[in-house]
Amino acid sequence: MVDQFERQIHYLRVSVTDLCNLKCQYCMPEEGVEKKAHQDILRIEDYLKLITEMTKLGIDKVRLTGGEPLVRKGIVELVEGIGSLKEIKDLAITTNGVLLKKYAKELKDAGLTRVNISIDTLDPDKYREITRGGDLQAVLDGIAEAKRVGLTPIKLNVVVINGFNTDEVQDFIQMADEDLDVRFIELMPIGQVATWTKDKFFSNEKLLEQYRDLFIFEDGEQYGPAKYYQKKEGKGRVGFINPISNHFCSTCNRVRMTADGKLKLCLHTNEEFDLKPLLELDSATIQNTLKTYISKKPQRHHMNDQEFVPIVRDMNRIGG
Numbered sequence: 250m251v252d253q254f255e256r257q258i259h260y261l262r263v264s265v266t267d268l269c270n271l272k273c274q275y276c277m278p279e280e281g282v283e284k285k286a287h288q289d290i291l292r293i294e295d296y297l298k299l300i301t302e303m304t305k306l307g308i309d310k311v312r313l314t315g316g317e318p319l320v321r322k323g324i325v326e327l328v329e330g331i332g333s334l335k336e337i338k339d340l341a342i343t344t345n346g347v348l349l350k351k352y353a354k355e356l357k358d359a360g361l362t363r364v365n366i367s368i369d370t371l372d373p374d375k376y377r378e379i380t381r382g383g384d385l386q387a388v389l390d391g392i393a394e395a396k397r398v399g400l401t402p403i404k405l406n407v408v409v410i411n412g413f414n415t416d417e418v419q420d421f422i423q424m425a426d427e428d429l430d431v432r433f434i435e436l437m438p439i440g441q442v443a444t445w446t447k448d449k450f451f452s453n454e455k456l457l458e459q460y461r462d463l464f465i466f467e468d469g470e471q472y473g474p475a476k477y478y479q480k481k482e483g484k485g486r487v488g489f490i491n492p493i494s495n496h497f498c499s500t501c502n503r504v505r506m507t508a509d510g511k512l513k514l515c516l517h518t519n520e521e522f523d524l525k526p527l528l529e530l531d532s533a534t535i536q537n538t539l540k541t542y543i544s545k546k547p548q549r550h551h552m553n554d555q556e557f558v559p560i561v562r563d564m565n566r567i568g569g
């Protein structure tokens with residue numbers, strides 16, 4: 250599937266729930282989110298129907314996200330279903346890792362290839378603060394279990410927050426090894442919590458300047474949105490995802506499906522297409538409609554423009 254700007258769209262990010270067992274300050278409002286009525290969210294069979302049609306249009310890589318995907322009932326069944334589609338080459342999950350110790354083996358056996366784990370600090374008190382109550386040890390146990398069962402290479406996602414974790418960068422870099430990449434992600438102003446992010450942005454360019462001695466730059470490679478570097482000492486790679494300071498829109502290959510059945514073509518626009526009516530249609534009509542929608546993917550985001558207004562949908566309702 251090629252969009253009007255000649256980008257090959259083959260990557261689908263699927264949010265399987267808006268709900269989460271944490272309430273990260275940059276992602277979720279303090280009061281949490283209201284549980285939606287059953288009829289308002291996609292059922293496991295709905296996901297499978299839509300994803301099956303998308304694979305026929307060229308989607309070969311799927312990432313399950315949330316909310317927290319591991320709190321979604323039926324997640325293992327969904328992984329099994331997607332993993333059994335012959336077109337799928339890569340099936341991963343992005344999780345906060347809290348429930349990973351419990352699910353890693355089951356998910357691996359169901360066909361999951363890899364896992365990304367979000368962790369913004371290695372200090373238990375700071376972790377409790379940023380996630381509004383989370384237990385750091387549970388995540389560390391989840392990381393260990395994911396390694397043990399071979400859900401590798403693991404990618405640790407660290408959102409860089411000025412004055413909160415900028416002093417922990419080196420500790421995170423040390424965690425990188427042959428089974429684990431560490432990726433620093435720029436904080437984005439999104440949804441209701443956009444105002445929280447205002448003074449806390451710290452660009453990855455500045456971060457790289459401070460830590461450039463730790464990397465071999467010549468080996469820097471571009472895989473999707475992350476630019477990776479080899480560590481000078483020890484094994485492992487460190488990646489930088491710079492949606493704000495150096496956006497990657499010209500190579501964007503992804504679309505998103507939300508838990509309430511909307512297709513989002515860009516993380517940073519409010520435009521959405523309702524997929525639920527498609528569930529009643531035949532395969533050819535679903536595919537034609539999806540093609541029409543996807544052809545409307547915008548050329549780039551406008552987060553750096555002065556008049557940019559942060560999008561309405563909270564991150565926990567998109568999936569990152």
Ligand code: SAM
Binds near residue numbers: 365406436
């Ligand atoms: N609950 C899972 C997790 O935390 O990994 C999956 C959903 S979460 C919305 C996906 C990713 O988005 C996480 O890595 C999280 O850190 C990131 N994220 C959430 N809000 C963000 C923001 N305002 N700026 C940058 N990254 C954000």
Ligand code: SF4
Binds near residue numbers: 367
């Ligand atoms: Fe939950 Fe992930 Fe959002 Fe944190 S970033 S509140 S873990 S959905």
